[in-house]
Each structure stands twice: as C-alpha cells, then as structure tokens.
Amino acid sequence: MWLFGSDNTVRCHCQLSYQQFDIDGAECDVVPRRPVTARRYHSLVALLAKRPCFVIASLLSGRPAHWPYVLHHATHTGHAAPTPRTTLTDLHAPERDTAMRLIILEDASVVADWAARFVLQRITQFAPGPGRHFVLGLPTGGTPLGMYRRLIDFYKEGRISFKYVTTFNMDEYVGLPRDHPESYHYYMWNEFFKHVDIEPSNAHVLDGNAPDLVAECKRFEDLIAAAGGVHLFIGGIGPDGHIAFNEPGSSLVSRTRVKTLAYDTLEANKRFFGNDISKVPRQALTVGVGTVMDAKEVMILITGAHKSLALAKAVEEGVNHMWTVSAFQQHAQALFVCDEDATLELRVKTVKYFKALSEEHQRMIAGVPVHEQRVLH
Numbered sequence: 001m002w003l004f005g006s007d008n009t010v011r012c013h014c015q016l017s018y019q020q021f022d023i024d025g026a027e028c029d030v031v032p033r034r035p036v037t038a039r040r041y042h043s044l045v046a047l048l049a050k051r052p053c054f055v056i057a058s059l060l061s062g063r064p065a066h067w068p069y070v071l072h073h074a075t076h077t078g079h080a081a082p083t084p085r086t087t088l089t090d091l092h093a094p095e096r097d098t099a100m101r102l103i104i105l106e107d108a109s110v111v112a113d114w115a116a117r118f119v120l121q122r123i124t125q126f127a128p129g130p131g132r133h134f135v136l137g138l139p140t141g142g143t144p145l146g147m148y149r150r151l152i153d154f155y156k157e158g159r160i161s162f163k164y165v166t167t168f169n170m171d172e173y174v175g176l177p178r179d180h181p182e183s184y185h186y187y188m189w190n191e192f193f194k195h196v197d198i199e200p201s202n203a204h205v206l207d208g209n210a211p212d213l214v215a216e217c218k219r220f221e222d223l224i225a226a227a228g229g230v231h232l233f234i235g236g237i238g239p240d241g242h243i244a245f246n247e248p249g250s251s252l253v254s255r256t257r258v259k260t261l262a263y264d265t266l267e268a269n270k271r272f273f274g275n276d277i278s279k280v281p282r283q284a285l286t287v288g289v290g291t292v293m294d295a296k297e298v299m300i301l302i303t304g305a306h307k308s309l310a311l312a313k314a315v316e317e318g319v320n321h322m323w324t325v326s327a328f329q330q331h332a333q334a335l336f337v338c339d340e341d342a343t344l345e346l347r348v349k350t351v352k353y354f355k356a357l358s359e360e361h362q363r364m365i366a367g368v369p370v371h372e373q374r375v376l377h
C-alpha cells in the first residue's frame with residue numbers, strides 16, 4: 001500500500017509525478033499544498049480501493065502548474081503500475097467528462113426555470129437522507145430570484161425537499177444589520193428559506209456583524225469542510241466579471257475573507273439602496289474563488305446585456321484575475337447558464353457552437369442519470 005493519510009492530509013509514494021515533482025520513475029512524496037477535506041480524502045480512498053489502475057486527484061484547483069496530484073501506484077491491487085508514458089491529458093482526466101458548458105437560453109425566465117430544474121435533478125439523483133446531505137452553495141442578487149421561485153414551486157408541488165440539504169451562501173455585506181432588507185440574511189430568508197422545509201440550522205450565511213470577521217471567515221470554511229464540501233455551487237456575477245464578491249484582481253485561489261467592494265460593484269448594487277451609492281456597504285465577506293472552485297460542480301447564472309462583456313471575458317479569453325469568473329474555465333464541471341442578451345459580446349461561432357449542443361444540455365434537466373450525460377466537446 002503506497003498511500004498514507006489522516007483525516008486532513010493525503011500523502012503517497014508514487015512512481016510518476018508531475019511538474020515540480022521528480023518525474024521518471026523515482027519514488028517521491030507528493031504532498032498537497034493544503035489539507036484536503038475529510039470527504040475528499042475518504043472518497044479518494046474509496047476510489048483507490050475500486051480502480052484497477054491508478055487514480056489522480058486534483059487537490060487544488062487553479063492553473064495546472066499549481067495542481068498537485070495524488071498518484072496512486074497500483075501495487076496494492078496487484079495491477080500494473082502506470083508507466084511514464086502517461087500523458088498530460090491522462091493526468092487531467094477527471095472522474096467524468098471535463099467540460100465548461102455554456103448553455104444559452106431564450107431569456108431570464110427560461111434561465112431561472114432551467115437552473116431550478118437542474119438543481120431539482122441534482123438533488124433528486126443524489127437522494128439525500130439522514131446523514132447524507134446534499135450541499136448547495138447559493139447566491140443572492142436579482143439574477144437567481146426566478147430560480148428560487150421555481151424551486152419553491154417544485155417544493156409546493158412535492159417534487160423536492162430541502163430537509164436534507166445544507167446550504168452555504170456566497171457572501172454578506174459587512175455591518176448591515178441582519179434584518180436590513182438588503183442584507184443577504186434577509187434576502188435568503190424571505191426569498192427562499194422560509195418557503196421551503198430547510199432546517200434553519202443547515203442554512204449558512206456569513207455573519208457580516210461578527211466581532212472578529214477573520215475568524216468568521218475561517219469558521220465558514222471549516223463548516224464547508226465539515227459538511228464534506230459543496231456538491232453544487234450556484235453563482236451570480238457582477239458586470240465586471242466578479243464571482244461572489246471576488247472583485248477584479250482577486251486571487252484565483254482565494255478563500256473566504258473580507259473584501260472591500262470595487263466602485264463598479266457599489267454602482268451596480270446602489271439600485272438596492274435607493275440609488276444612493278453612499279448607502280452601499282463598502283465591505284463584504286465573501287467566499288473565495290478557490291472556495292467555489294473546490295465545489296464538485298458550479299453553475300453560474302448570467303442574464304442581461306449589461307453582463308455580456310463579462311460573459312465574453314469569462315469564456316472566450318484566457319483565465320484572468322481581472323475577470324475572476326474566468327477561473328471557472330478550469331473547473332472540471334462548470335456550467336455558464338445565460339440568456340440571449342448576455343451573449344451580445346460573444347463571437348457568432350461561440351454562440352453557434354454551444355447552441356448546437358442544446359439537445360445534450362436539455363438532457364441535463366430531463367432526469368437522465370448524471371453518468372449518462374456526456375457532452376461531446
């Protein structure tokens with residue numbers, strides 16, 4: 001057995017490694033640069049037990065040069081060890097197809113409906129129950145409102161339950177009272193939580209009034225880890241391409257922290273504060289790009305012409321910390337779900353390409369088992 005670990009770390013001896021580690025057959029330790037979650041550790045161990053050859057786990061999302069991998073030598077299973085001919089493509093192969101999918105729908109209401117159906121499918125197929133919670137990351141803002149309304153409809157129709165769902169919200173303003181109509185606590189409770197059967201103790205929103213904001217951010221990360229990580233993180237973006245409140249220039253491996261909001265964000269959000277920019281809180285607590293990247297799957301909702309430049313930067317240009325949502329090009333399972341208006345700055349060929357896949361995209365909300373959903377990118 002070549003794998004050693006504890007709840008918090010994974011370390012293995014291997015014959016193959018990547019980039020900064022010795023390559024060419026020399027045994028070496030591969031130590032992730034940060035702890036892995038207990039859930040990831042356990043699922044890795046489970047995979048090692050099942051797979052005949054070897055398994056690679058990406059432990060830190062981001063640019064390939066920063067991805068440490070755990071390579072499993074198959075000695076303990078009695079199968080052949082991987083050979084040094086393993087290609088970079090093999091090293092990047094995830095459990096399922098890797099795909100950045102752009103799903104282009106008619107308008108904002110169709111986006112809301114599609115997103116809600118996607119959540120319905122994911123939760124239903126996961127079959128949550130006691131001791132088996134589906135973990136959902138949630139956004140606020142105008143864009144996801146329609147999705148929440150559809151989810152409430154599904155709940156009322158008896159098609160979905162949130163009893164065994166744990167949620168983590170992306171962000172919260174600093175210093176805004178919890179009962180302020182623009183606080184994200186207030187928003188989540190009024191727009192969603194109070195209408196469904198979620199246990200309030202399972203619905204986590206950062207506390208922007210905590211006496212120690214840094215400790216609050218750490219507590220939030222710890223809670224996510226204790227929940228076993230996020231299955232599906234849903235996000236919204238700002239017109240400047242920020243995800244959650246990861247403003248332009250944020251680190252693409254950032255974690256939950258305090259952020260000072262950019263002028264563009266204050267401008268964009270003043271509509272919620274009587275169009276008075278001075279009333280918009282200057283700071284927020286936000287999950288980091290790295291926090292969202294850790295989710296198994298990410299769905300980003302983008303509607304309206306005012307987000308079209310951000311969408312183009314997100315999917316057509318390179319990964320760039322000035323458009324933090326572009327980081328999700330490198331996520332193994334990222335969906336950008338947008339309306340026609342948001343495609344205005346995209347190239348015609350980009351739009352045509354992704355629209356040609358729309359039949360496959362529809363399968364994602366049609367009850368087709370996840371493992372049968374192959375997008376031929």
Ligand SMILES: O=P(O)(O)OC[C@H]1O[C@](O)(CO)[C@@H](O)[C@@H]1O
Pocket residue numbers: 139140141142143144170171235236237238242243244245265
């Ligand atoms: O959907 P809207 O109203 O454009 O708001 C999006 C905003 O919400 C956020 O998700 C903040 O919570 C940001 O990403 C963005 O500023």
